[in-house]
Amino acid sequence: MVFFGINLVSMLLIGFPFMVTLLASLIIYVYINMPAFAPKLVMTMVQQVIGGITPPALVCVPMFILSACFVTSGESSARMIRMLKTFVGHLPGGLPITTNASCTLFGAVSGSTQATVAAIGGTMRPMLLEAGYPSSFTLGLIINSSDIAFLIPPSIGFIVYGVATSTSIGQLFLAGILPGLLILVMFSAYCYAYSKYKKIPLLPKAGWDERIHAIKEGLPVMGFPVIIVGGIYSGLFSPTEAAAAAVFYALFLETVIYKSLNRERVVDALLQTGVITGVVFILVGAGQAFSWMIGFLQIPQQLLPPLFGPDPTVMRVIFIVVASYFVACMFVDPIVAIFILSPIFQPYVLSSGVNPILLGTLVTLQAAIGSATPPFGCDIFTAQLIFRRPYLEVIGHALPFLLMLIVATVILVAFPQIALYLPGLMSS
Template sequence: MTIFLLFASLFALMLLRVPIAVALGLSSLGYILIEGLPAVVLPHNMIGGMDSFPLLAVPFFILAGALMNSAGITSRIFDFARSIVGWMHGGLGHVNIGASIIFAGMSGAAVADAGGLGAIEIRAMRDSGYDDDFSVGVTAASSTIGPIIPPSLPLVIFGVMASVSIGELFVAGIVPGLLMALSLMVMVWFYSRRRNYPRDTEFRLGNVWSTFKRAFLPLMTPVIIVGGIVSGAFTPTEAAVCAAAYAMCLGLFVYGTLNAKRLATAAMETIEMTASILLIVGAASVFAWILTSNQAAALFAKGLLSLTENKYLILLLITLVVLVVGLFMETIAAISILVPVLLPVTQQIGVDPVHLGIIVILNLMIGLLTPPVGMVLFVLSKVSNVPFERCVKATVPFLVPLVGVLLLLTFVPSLTLYLPEVLYRQ
């Protein structure tokens, strides 16, 4: 009965639009008081949930992305992507996706992609005569690539909660991220043929070379991060520190575009986002502890296995559960609550936790494109001055390729696990 009250109070607070961290904390506190447990259990578990070395990667990856945006480096990335794929029909749509792939290797956050590149991309597409609906839709969908291709803040959180190698999770996201990009480019090509969107530019090797030279140093960021982790030169946390230091050096000493005001803005953005993420992780840790102590995971596993023991049917059911949760809950909170419940089930049916991580994160990225939470849609509505409801409608067609990739990854685990097996498990 108390578990029912725990969930009922959480959903009631969410419906009242109470911040998710506060909702998790208050519902957990209510359970603790009803059960007669000492109130110190709440701060004890919150601090325990945040006391993790890998979580130190979070503020530094956020800082690296903020510095890249503040230093104007995103425009160099956009120009380079434009020189490579701008010659295709619907060129700027393909550029949008290509730039997201590159920026994914720097920020690791969908909202940072949408806020940083989104303003540049939508403005350029408007100037070239693209419909706002198409521009917003492709920008929103492409931003979800960021947390799949390394580095990735959600994968860091998943790795901490599931005690899984963050390095393996990072390399596991490379192929799925590229598949997402390919599927979205097919969608852009389809739209462009129907609406007769123009080619943005001619393909010229000279243009590719000149934009590559301008973007070369920023392009080294993902090489440093992924290369350093895979080679064993440093841990994901140390890679995050290196990425932030590298971005600062570029902005301050190489390009000279970072001044004291922009540096302070990037620092405040990092502090604000890190504080909100860690508060959610701490509150969700208490919630997860309550579920674990009440054997909610075991009951959930027993319920699923009573329906079917087929591995792929269970994965499909888990996908549906995570998709529904992603509609209503912020990504970090959803990961923190779902992992302790889902992991025991998937272990019983032989699903690799790295495979589970990619499935869960991609599910939750789709949730960022759907109301009522839809953080990416709120950001794009702000930067594009397009009403939120119209942003939702514009994004719906682009959910089709993303869901298709999700199902493909769910039922073909080798697409996710090939690189981790080659690089880590031989």
């Protein structure tokens, strides 16, 4: 597999998209190392790619993406930001706290870190720069605050993990809420202290007339968490039905209430959804093919028994799994990492008695962390593309946020009920 790794890295450095490099590297590896069986193996890999995108639960992914595209094409995100800013903007760190809270709420629409970077970052970064915050701080804040969106339902990470491990997606959605809010509080406390230390000037305090007007404009956006979380928690919706309801609400909100979408924008949103969904599903299929290949080569059977030992404890399993995802997601797309690693670790997870909902929350958190962590976190390159800033500037203020996310992981391991409380209410 050394040649495979060299080929994969080389193609990435040349500039090929990751989904292309993964599949092409697999095919090249097969033809060079197993030429006699290559045609049959390639055909099997094609079947694995197709099989990886056929689970019914994945139907909700394009619908959640579509609802996010409707919202980003309209005015919901801007109105939501104005509403939050009128309440906390005058505090020390008010604008960064608004950014954190906006990313959290936008996560209830998109479930994607990259969409959150684009939607919230595009609005908040000019405000943060004008207020006197350093450019590297604003970039680190935006790409790491977007991690919260990956934990707030409807998280694409939870959907992929649920499909890969046959875990309840509805319970995973609920498990991400309190950890997401925990990270929101931690980031906001840091932003408050940082702004006080740097003596960033305070913004004028909004009056109650302005606040009431902002609430009237922004409150309809809160319908998304009510529909998705409330619908799933009450049993009214399955995750797929909640996705369909979110699409309908997004379209109604932007066309009827805000009147911000016309026919051309709706068509553009549909086209964007098709492109993004295509990328996501190719990554899912490529991850499934790669997972099958390393299973065919019996690599897990060679590497994992010495790593886990004959009778692994719960903490040992959690540590190995969490560390593996943390490292993997620094180098590959989180969706691919989840699809490749989850089936490999699943036998050890089940035999050790680790709660699958807790582990799914920890895994999705590591995927979120990795997406904003050097060297190849996908949110880093998204920020480079959107804000036209150099790589070193984008990652210049990443360390404080990374440390807080690691602390959040430790807290979840020490106090698992933070993740398990809401799913427990649903199942009781």
